[in-house]
Amino acid sequence: MPILQNILFLLLPSLLTLFFYFYLFLWKRSKPTPNLPPGRRCQLPFFGETFAYLKSHSATTTGHFMQHQIARYGKIYRSNLFGDPTIVSADAGLNRFILQNEGRLFECSYPKSIGGILGKWSMLVLVGEMHQSMRMIALNFMSNARLRSILLPEIERHTLLAISSWKEDVSFSAQDEAKKFTFNLMAKNIMSMEPGEMETEKLRKEYITFMKGVVSAPLNLPGTPYSKALKSRSNILRVIEKKMGERSHERNEEKEEEDDLLGWALKQSSLSKEQILDLLLSLLFAGHETSSMALALTIFFLEGCPKAVQQLREEHQIIARRKMERGETGLDWEDYKQMEFSQCVINETLRLGNVVRFVHRKAIQDVRYGGYDIPCGWKVLPVFAAVHLDSDLYNEPQQFNPWRWQRCSSGAASNNNFMPYGGGPRLCAGSELAKLEIAIFLHHLVIKFRWELTEPDCAYAFPFVEFPKGLPIKVHAIA
Numbered sequence: 001m002p003i004l005q006n007i008l009f010l011l012l013p014s015l016l017t018l019f020f021y022f023y024l025f026l027w028k029r030s031k032p033t034p035n036l037p038p039g040r041r042c043q044l045p046f047f048g049e050t051f052a053y054l055k056s057h058s059a060t061t062t063g064h065f066m067q068h069q070i071a072r073y074g075k076i077y078r079s080n081l082f083g084d085p086t087i088v089s090a091d092a093g094l095n096r097f098i099l100q101n102e103g104r105l106f107e108c109s110y111p112k113s114i115g116g117i118l119g120k121w122s123m124l125v126l127v128g129e130m131h132q133s134m135r136m137i138a139l140n141f142m143s144n145a146r147l148r149s150i151l152l153p154e155i156e157r158h159t160l161l162a163i164s165s166w167k168e169d170v171s172f173s174a175q176d177e178a179k180k181f182t183f184n185l186m187a188k189n190i191m192s193m194e195p196g197e198m199e200t201e202k203l204r205k206e207y208i209t210f211m212k213g214v215v216s217a218p219l220n221l222p223g224t225p226y227s228k229a230l231k232s233r234s235n236i237l238r239v240i241e242k243k244m245g246e247r248s249h250e251r252n253e254e255k256e257e258e259d260d261l262l263g264w265a266l267k268q269s270s271l272s273k274e275q276i277l278d279l280l281l282s283l284l285f286a287g288h289e290t291s292s293m294a295l296a297l298t299i300f301f302l303e304g305c306p307k308a309v310q311q312l313r314e315e316h317q318i319i320a321r322r323k324m325e326r327g328e329t330g331l332d333w334e335d336y337k338q339m340e341f342s343q344c345v346i347n348e349t350l351r352l353g354n355v356v357r358f359v360h361r362k363a364i365q366d367v368r369y370g371g372y373d374i375p376c377g378w379k380v381l382p383v384f385a386a387v388h389l390d391s392d393l394y395n396e397p398q399q400f401n402p403w404r405w406q407r408c409s410s411g412a413a414s415n416n417n418f419m420p421y422g423g424g425p426r427l428c429a430g431s432e433l434a435k436l437e438i439a440i441f442l443h444h445l446v447i448k449f450r451w452e453l454t455e456p457d458c459a460y461a462f463p464f465v466e467f468p469k470g471l472p473i474k475v476h477a478i479a
């Protein structure tokens, strides 16, 4: 039967292929190969793409390197950063998923340098229950009741103090002024240190060195920024410790207790001295650098958008006029609630300026998302900046347009994708304080002054955001 033989002969290769695929199918089912997001395979050992990723770029962009990676691989790609295999996410959905699954699928995982400088009890590096209890102290300290009654008047006092030192027609660094303002405010609220006092100024100088180390390579060799920062850390801790010592003294002498964070923390008898020190230091860090940059960025973006300044000024003049008519002095919560356009300006500043550009996480289980596998132990970086500057989500994302936040305006940004303060169980504990600081500062700024840049400057991401020239401005009083 030659015909049958021929047919079998012809079918044989197809049958073999079929068997092969069937076998492959069974094998795959028993041992699936992970479907990793795409990314470059060949990379330098250890450093990988870290340098390219961290290369400084304009703060209002995601940077050439990341733009290139997204164009090539999509919004979720794999890389090698900070010495670990990493999934980088510029995808709004994945970013939300990561933050919401903190403690279940993902966990906060900052580089060693941050833990070394901020301390092992810092809220930024702690996970689990200990994080939760430290977080509660911070949240209680910045509760709504305290924001209204204590922090708001304090912010206004510090604003007026800062603004009253400005001379007309003399160029000064708005960034330095913003840093001084938020530092003094935090130093006052954390441990009742008064602005301008020598001790406060000394602490502030120390803190600048400290900051440089947080963002540097963790090389503890003589002369490196990291080792200088470790020295600053112990100098700062010594100041806080001295304050603690004074407190226990005062308590013995039955003096009036200070209503500051140190006072609160001391009352929490469960905390050790070491824990209190790290808590205070990390709050000083979290609350100072971020909100001062946000304020400097607001001043910068507004300078380039006279129409927004005009509308802001009208909003604040109405508030000021009403206060005058009622014979009231000092802003209160009701006034703050009237600052609606100011909130649009703040949101737009954070969207375009991206003070905190990304956060560090790692997968603590094998995770599947959108068809991709993220293996347990891999680092994951949700990059908020990339979402906030995504033209699929925001019309003309490079434009400073506070009106996009107005209710009912067309092209309004969906809040779902806007995460300047992170999200989930680690959502910024100080976001309400930060907004209050900026709004109150803006109130006095726009009703008293016009301002202009005296030299071109622009915010850069190093990746921490900074104005290289310090944002030099000069002001003119409004008649």
Ligand code: HEM
Binding pocket: 108, 123, 124, 135, 138, 283, 284, 286, 287, 288, 290, 291, 294, 350, 355, 356, 359, 360, 420, 421, 422, 423, 425, 426, 427, 428, 429, 430, 431, 433, 434
């Ligand atoms: C505009 C200014 C601010 C921005 C953009 C900002 C942003 C953020 C972000 C993105 C996180 C999350 C970090 C992570 O998930 O790993 C965070 C956490 C935190 N922020 Fe802010 N922040 C600002 C101002 C403040 C202020 C004024 C304070 C006051 C002390 C503060 C205190 C904290 C604390 C304590 C945490 C840790 C929360 C936790 O781990 O549970 N922040 N912030």
Ligand SMILES: *[C@@H]1O[C@H](CO)[C@@H](O)[C@H](O)[C@H]1NC(C)=O
Binding pocket: 340, 343, 344, 347, 405, 406, 415, 418, 420
């Ligand atoms: C600003 O953004 C926050 C989310 O962080 C949102 O809840 C709020 O409604 C926004 N404000 C305005 C005026 O759109």
